[in-house]
Amino acid sequence: MQNISALNRSESWRSFWMATWLGWQIESNWTDPFLFAVYSIVKPLASAGILVVMYTVIAKGNFNTPIFPYIYFGNAFYIYVGAVMSGISWAVIDDREHYKTLKYMYIAPIHIPAYWLGRGVARFLTGSIAVVITIAFGALFLQVPLDLAKVDWPLFFVSLFTGIAMLAMMGLILASITLLIAHHFFLIGEAVAGALYLFSGAIFPLDVLPAWLRPVGFAIPITYWLELMRRSLVGNVAQAFPTLSHFSNLQLVGILVGLSVIFGIASTFIFRFCDYRARERGLIDRVSNY
Amino acid sequence: MVTEQTTLSNLAVEVENLERIYKIRGSKKEKNVRKELVALKDVSLQIKRGELFGLLGPNGAGKTTLIKILTTLLAPTSGWARVAGYDVVKEPGKVRTQINMVSGGESSGYGLLTVRENLWMFSQFYGLPSKEANQRIEALLKIVGLEDRIHTKSSDLSTGLRQKMNIVRGFLTDPQVLFLDEPTLGLDVGASRDVRHLIRNWLDQDRSRTLLLTTHYMVEADELCDRVAIINQGRVLACDTPSALKQQLQRDALFEISVGALNGLAVPTLERVPGVRKVASEESEEMTVLKFILDEDAALGGVINKLTESNVKIVRLDKHEPTLEDVFVSLVGRSMAEVEKEGSNGDGK
Ligand SMILES: Nc1ncnc2c1ncn2[C@@H]1O[C@H](COP(=O)(O)OP(=O)(O)OP(=O)(O)O)[C@@H](O)[C@H]1O
Ligand SMILES: [Mg+2]
Numbered sequence: 001m002q003n004i005s006a007l008n009r010s011e012s013w014r015s016f017w018m019a020t021w022l023g024w025q026i027e028s029n030w031t032d033p034f035l036f037a038v039y040s041i042v043k044p045l046a047s048a049g050i051l052v053v054m055y056t057v058i059a060k061g062n063f064n065t066p067i068f069p070y071i072y073f074g075n076a077f078y079i080y081v082g083a084v085m086s087g088i089s090w091a092v093i094d095d096r097e098h099y100k101t102l103k104y105m106y107i108a109p110i111h112i113p114a115y116w117l118g119r120g121v122a123r124f125l126t127g128s129i130a131v132v133i134t135i136a137f138g139a140l141f142l143q144v145p146l147d148l149a150k151v152d153w154p155l156f157f158v159s160l161f162t163g164i165a166m167l168a169m170m171g172l173i174l175a176s177i178t179l180l181i182a183h184h185f186f187l188i189g190e191a192v193a194g195a196l197y198l199f200s201g202a203i204f205p206l207d208v209l210p211a212w213l214r215p216v217g218f219a220i221p222i223t224y225w226l227e228l229m230r231r232s233l234v235g236n237v238a239q240a241f242p243t244l245s246h247f248s249n250l251q252l253v254g255i256l257v258g259l260s261v262i263f264g265i266a267s268t269f270i271f272r273f274c275d276y277r278a279r280e281r282g283l284i285d286r287v288s289n290y
Numbered sequence: 291m292v293t294e295q296t297t298l299s300n301l302a303v304e305v306e307n308l309e310r311i312y313k314i315r316g317s318k319k320e321k322n323v324r325k326e327l328v329a330l331k332d333v334s335l336q337i338k339r340g341e342l343f344g345l346l347g348p349n350g351a352g353k354t355t356l357i358k359i360l361t362t363l364l365a366p367t368s369g370w371a372r373v374a375g376y377d378v379v380k381e382p383g384k385v386r387t388q389i390n391m392v393s394g395g396e397s398s399g400y401g402l403l404t405v406r407e408n409l410w411m412f413s414q415f416y417g418l419p420s421k422e423a424n425q426r427i428e429a430l431l432k433i434v435g436l437e438d439r440i441h442t443k444s445s446d447l448s449t450g451l452r453q454k455m456n457i458v459r460g461f462l463t464d465p466q467v468l469f470l471d472e473p474t475l476g477l478d479v480g481a482s483r484d485v486r487h488l489i490r491n492w493l494d495q496d497r498s499r500t501l502l503l504t505t506h507y508m509v510e511a512d513e514l515c516d517r518v519a520i521i522n523q524g525r526v527l528a529c530d531t532p533s534a535l536k537q538q539l540q541r542d543a544l545f546e547i548s549v550g551a552l553n554g555l556a557v558p559t560l561e562r563v564p565g566v567r568k569v570a571s572e573e574s575e576e577m578t579v580l581k582f583i584l585d586e587d588a589a590l591g592g593v594i595n596k597l598t599e600s601n602v603k604i605v606r607l608d609k610h611e612p613t614l615e616d617v618f619v620s621l622v623g624r625s626m627a628e629v630e631k632e633g634s635n636g637d638g639k
Contacts, residue, residue, distance in 0.1 A: 010417070018414045022400070029402045100398035104459070107361045108415045109387040280365045282312065282358065 015110035019118025027122035044130035073230045074202040076134040086189025087123025088171030092178040103285040156232035163225035166260035172267040176274035206243040221259035302500035303337035308369035329355040331524040340497045344515035345504040348629040352524040353504035361391045392460035395475040397452045401445030416463040430458045470503040508614040527621045539612035543584040550603035565589025570625040
C-alpha cells in the first residue's frame with residue numbers, strides 16, 4: 001500500500017513538473033522578445049487604462065473616492081482569473097487539436113489533472129508579472145492608494161495562495177469539460193472568465209446588480225477572494241461598500257477556503273465523469289476538421 | 291524483476307467478445323436520426339508475450355478502434371480486454387505503465403521543441419532517469435537514421451522524419467507491450483526498412499516484449515509478423531502464422547490473368563465456370579487484373595475459354611505461390627483494394 005501511494009505521489013510530481021517545463025517552453029516561445037514584452041506589459045496596462053478613462057468620464061476626474069481603488073485592484077487581480085483558468089483548460093485544446101499529443105499524454109503513466117495544473121503554471125507566472133505591473137503603474141501614476149508599510153502581508157499571502165488554488169480547481173473543471181466539447185468552443189476559458197467578471201464584484205460592488213442576480217455573485221468564490229485582496233492591501237477603502245462589509249477578514253477567509261474545498265472536490269468528480277464519457281465516446285484523439 | 295503478472299499469465303493481450311459501436315449523428319437535416327456503426331464485432335484474440343502480432347485489414351476494418359481500446363483511449367461497448375494482465379476498463383492506470391503506442395500517418399509532437407527535447411520530455415513522463423533516457427534517445431535515433439537531426443526543431447522535420455521521431459518515442463520507454471498503428475504508412479522504402487529493422491531488433495533483445503502492429507501492406511505482415519489476424523468489417527476472419535494461413539491455399543491453384551477490357555463480362559459469370567472458387571478483379575486505367583483461386587490447374591482451360599468467348603484479350607497469365615493477398619481474397623471474396631474502393635465510394639467521401 002505504502003509503495004503504491006509513494007508511486008502515485010511521484011507520478012503526480014513528475015506529471016506536474018514536466019508539464020510546467022513544457023508549459024514554460026510554449027509560453028516563452030516568442031521568436032521576438034519585443035512582442036513578448038508588448039504582450040505581457042502593454043496588454044494589462046491598456047486594459048487598466050481603458051477602465052481609468054471610463055472611470056474618469058463617469059466620476060468627472062474625482063480619484064479620491066473609495067470606488068477608484070476598488071475598481072483598480074479588482075481589475076488587476078482579475079487578470080489571474082483569465083490566466084489561471086484558461087491557461088489550464090487551454091492545454092486540452094492545444095494538445096488535442098494543435099500538437100495532436102493528447103492521446104499520447106493520456107496513455108502515459110501520468111496523473112492527468114496534475115499535468116494540466118502544471119501546464120497552467122507558466123500562464124500564472126506571466127499573469128503575476130502583469131498584475132504587479134498594473135498595480136505598480138496605478139500606485140505610481142494614478143494615485144491608487146497603496147502604502148506597503150500598511151499592507152496586511154499575512155492576510156495577503158494567505159488570500160493569494162488560497163485564491164490561486166481555487167482558480168486552479170476551476171481551471172481543472174473547465175479542462176475536464178473541454179474534453180467533451182468541440183473545438184469551436186475553444187474560448188471557453190476566456191468566456192467563463194468574461195462572464196464571471198460582472199458577477200464577482202471585480203469592477204463594481206454586488207450592490208449595483210439587481211437583487212435577484214446578487215446570489216450568483218455570492219456563490220462565486222472569486223467575489224470573496226477579490227474582496228480579501230483589496231482588504232489586505234488597502235484595508236479601509238474596500239470596506240466602504242455594504243455587500244461584504246459585515247464579514248470580518250477571518251470570515252471571508254473561511255468562506256473562501258470552504259468554497260475552494262468544495263470546488264476541489266467537485267473538480268475530482270467532474271474530471272472522473274468527463275474522462276469516463278470521453279473514453280466512452282472516443283473523444284480523446286478527436287481532431288475537428290477545420 | 292519478475293512481476294506478479296508474468297508469473298500468472300504468459301499472455302500479453304487477451305481480448306474476449308469485444309464489440310464497439312459508434313453512434314453517428316446524421317447530417318443537419320436529419321439531426322435526430324441516429325445511426326449506429328459497428329466497428330468491432332465479437333472479436334476474440336490472444337497474444338502471447340514475445341509475439342509480434344499483426345492486424346491486417348482494409349480501411350475501416352476496425353484496426354485502429356481495437357488499438358484504441360487496448361491502449362485505454364476508448365471504452366468497448368461490450369466484451370472485455372486485458373493488456374499485460376490488467377483490465378483496460380477497470381485498471382487503465384496499470385495498463386498505462388506497461389504500454390506505449392504510436393500511430394503512423396499523422397504528425398504529432400511539439401513543433402517548438404527539438405527532436406531531443408520532445409523525446410526527453412516523454413521519457414520523463416514515464417519516469418526514466420534523465421541520463422539513461424538521453425543515451426537511449428541517441429541509440430534509437432541512430433537506428434532510424436535521425437541522429438543528425440537531434441537538435442532540429444521538430445516543426446522543421448518532414449512528415450516522414452517526424453513519424454520516425456514518433457516511432458522512437460514508442461520504443462524509448464521500453465514498454466512491455468508496444469502498439470504501432472500503421473508504423474510505415476507514408477514512409478519511403480528505405481525508412482520502412484529501418485523501422486522494420488528496429489521492430490525486429492527490439493523484440494529479439496528481450497523475449498518478454500510484445501508488439502502489436504496494424505498494417506494494410508500484405509508483404510509487411512507476411513515478412514514481419516509471427517502471427518496475423520485478418521480483419522474485415524470489424525470481424526476477425528482468420529488468425530494464424532502467415533505460413534499456416536497460406537498453407538490452406540497450398541492445394542489450390544492460384545492464377546493471375548491480366549486482360550485488356552472485360553467487354554461487359556461480369557465477374558460472377560467467371561465464378562460460375564466449373565472449378566473456379568473465387569475471382570477478384572482489380573481495374574487500372576489500361577488493364578484489369580483478374581485473380582483466380584481454382585480447385586486445380588485443370589480448371590484453367592474453362593476460364594480461358596470463357597474469356598476468349600467474350601472476346602477478352604489476355605495480356606498476361608501467371609501462376610503463383612499463395613500470398614496473404616490470396617488468403618484475403620479467399621476469405622472475403624474480393625481483394626483488399628476492391629474492398630477499400632467500395633468503402634470509400636459508399637461513404638461518399
Ligand atoms: N470516432 C468515430 N465515430 C464514428 N465512427 C468511427 C469513429 N472512428 C472510427 N469510426 C468508424 O469505425 C470503422 C472502423 O474504423 P477504424 O479507424 O478502426 O478502421 P481502421 O481499420 O483503422 O482503418 P484504416 O486502415 O483506414 O486506418 C470505420 O467505418 C470508421 O468510419
Ligand atoms: Mg486505422
